[in-house]
Amino acid sequence: TQINVNELLGSILKRLKPIAQQKNVELVLESFRPVLAELDKTKFTLAISNLVENAIKYNNRDGWVKVSLNADHKFFYVKVADSGIGIPESDQEHVFERFYRVDKARSREAGGTGLGLAITKGIIYSHHGAIKLYSKENEGTTFTVRIPLIYIA
Ligand code: ATP
Ligand code: MG
Numbered sequence: 001t002q003i004n005v006n007e008l009l010g011s012i013l014k015r016l017k018p019i020a021q022q023k024n025v026e027l028v029l030e031s032f033r034p035v036l037a038e039l040d041k042t043k044f045t046l047a048i049s050n051l052v053e054n055a056i057k058y059n060n061r062d063g064w065v066k067v068s069l070n071a072d073h074k075f076f077y078v079k080v081a082d083s084g085i086g087i088p089e090s091d092q093e094h095v096f097e098r099f100y101r102v103d104k105a106r107s108r109e110a111g112g113t114g115l116g117l118a119i120t121k122g123i124i125y126s127h128h129g130a131i132k133l134y135s136k137e138n139e140g141t142t143f144t145v146r147i148p149l150i151y152i153a
Pocket of ligand 2: 050053054112115116117
């Protein structure tokens with residue numbers, strides 16, 4: 001079914017707001033285009049929620065998380081950017097692996113299993129999409145998701 005992605009992102013951010021407020025992290029949504037897309041609503045919600053949860057969890061007190069939605073004729077794009085601790089370059093290629101966590105000490109402190117990004121990647125791939133990350137230690141991380149608006153089998 002056709003899902004209103006702007007609305008869906010709004011409801012994800014609304015649900016995660018209390019977690020962000022515990023660290024005084026600002027959650028911002030920027031919608032550049034209205035997007036309707038054929039999606040598995042439950043799975044897609046989980047995929048994006050994992051990214052936003054990470055952006056809050058691996059952030060600093062008083063930081064920010066910006067989620068943006070854009071589209072062109074072929075794809076829509078969801079970006080989740082944070083002002084957090086970042087991911088060292090040598091770990092970046094591994095974070096999508098199941099159970100992989102950067103620096104056991106800092107991750108143990110944050111809690112979790114290391115499955116979130118593996119699940120997110122699987123869901124994005126099942127929508128024929130792609131996911132990339134850009135990160136710099138002590139500056140922040142941006143995950144970019146790209147999903148085709150029309151998929152021809
Ligand atoms: P889970 O999501 O299963 O509760 P998790 O958050 O540790 O546990 P993933 O979401 O798969 O697992 O992330 C894997 C690792 O990548 C994390 O442990 C963390 O070290 C790193 N990571 C993920 N997102 C970010 C981010 N936005 N900023 C910094 N590090 C991140
Ligand atoms: Mg996670």
